[in-house]
Amino acid sequence: MSFIENIVNRIPNKPVFFEVRQQLRRSSIESATGGNSKIGSIIGVIVILLIVGSNLIMAARYIQVGYLMFILPVLATFLLPAMVSPVIAGEFQRRSLEQLLAAPISTVDIVKGKALRAIIPVLMMLTIVLFMILLIGIGKIFQGHEQDFDVFSPFISLPVCSLLFFVWSFFVTGLSVFVSSVTKSTSAALLASIGILVGLVFVVPAIIVPLSAVAIGPTAIGYLAAMHPAGMMVIAVARDTSAEPMHLPAAVMILLVSNCLYLAFGAFFLNLAARKLATYRKTGFEN
Amino acid sequence: MLEVKSLTKRYGQFEAVTSVDFALEPGEIMGFIGSNGAGKTTTIKMLATLLEPTNGSASLNGRPLDGNDLEIRKQIGYMPDFFGLYEDIKVWEYLDMFATLYGVEVNDRPRVIDEVLELTDLGFKKQAFARSLSRGMQQRLCLARCLVHNPTMLLLDEPASGLDPRARAELKDLIGELGRMGKIVIVSSHILPELADFSTVVGIIERGQMLAFGKVNDVVRSLTPAKKIQVKLLDRGAEASMFLHSKEHVSATQFLNPNEFRFDFTGTMEDQHLLLKAMVDAGFPIVEFMDEEADLEDLFMQVTKGALN
Known part of the structure; x- marks a missing residue:
């Protein structure tokens, strides 16, 4: 039995995990390359790791480790919709949704199963960034800058940033699954999901919360910026660079509230998607 | 036993299915005949709990076919008229996924998958990607998927559409075999010769109304004195x-x-x-x-x- 199949067999035997099992099987190098050039793919991955890794180690002294974590919300904003938005729209497109709706599984579980698909890319993104940080840490130690390698400082703490990344990923997943349930083609679902998220993360802040505002100190706009998925970085930058430091308890409270809202809206969107599927199941739909 | 009583589906003013009644015993294969748009698919979808009837009811072995009852779905195998297969999935993985969804025990799955592949004569394609199968093989794979949880009743909506003569003949044999296994089988089609060979019961629907129902010979006799x-x-x-x-x-x-x-x-x-x-x-x-x-x-x-x- 293959390594991947061993992992698949460890997944609990519940219908809700139907999508994750397939996703894992497709994650193997053999599947990703259509059963061909397994050795070539492994060599390719090793070469990329060597090039990126050696560059990171050499440039380590110039990189602020903690801020690297803030790549994650951006990655999630662009990559997760690409992975998640086809989940239901794709079923429409290939006319396989009816088979799924005929199965003895609730629409809530179908949506949960589809949303769980996001777990693998989320963990992969986190692993890659943590691996990069590890390489930078090695580089810093070799270059005698180990005092810069503080990944547990309060405002750029890896555990907290990872948690916030999970929260934002949950929101992105919920939104993408919902958009997928109301569109009938994968391209429409992808465009709509990314459009909405880019609007939320980049366009809206660019209009109402110019990032430059964080540098001008504890203004109302500066506090609003803490609501951003990368709000932790905003607070950290404002704290380090502003002449008049932000009132930290207020900023942290805003950050907490906004992340609770992300969780709530993520769950709300998933619920909407389940309701949409329940409507299809009850009243039918045109393929 | 499948009992259908006054099953009706209305869309606004349009009545797609009007008060359909019939009953089927285990082992009976019903050829469900009607022209395009006659109401076959709507009736089958209601029996598959994928469409809520406006009026009437259906029950399988005394248990209502209710969309909110997920357990009853384990007794139903539904093959839609149009269906898609996942592109990046192997034949056995496709069956494994539906076995998971239908709650087949994890230890039983390899045996069940082998059995349904053997029954549908697809054992040699177990490791092939579903997208690489011919149309006839894909139909058989979809049928294998319907069988993976050993349902009591099979609802096959136009299973032979788009198949070449050889694939049709193989499908006919397979459906006959399913009847001999004691399953209730409803096969819809508007291509009549393909139904004639294996149907034990025939139902003729037109404009939503069941015009004739019964054993093939009885219907023939009653309608052609x-x-x-x-x-x-x-x-x-x-x-x-x-x-x-x-x-x-x-x-x-x-x-x-x-x-x-x-x-x-x-x-x-x-x-x-x-x-x-x-x-x-x-x-x-x-x-x-x-x-x-x-x-x-x-x-x-x-x-x-x-x-x-």
């Missing part, structure tokens, strides 16, 4: 035709060629025997004298003639 008899002679065809017209129960002679014709006969078997004896006694050189079985196509045309006008 006059059987057709075909006669072939060496010669004296015209004279034989006139001779027959002088007899009771004979009408509507139709010549196929000068010495071959068919006629409608409403008498009993005894009457038929006496008629043949009379012709032989009269010295007509008879080569053939045989009943023409009314086929489903004739039946369908006859039953739906009124409904379509």
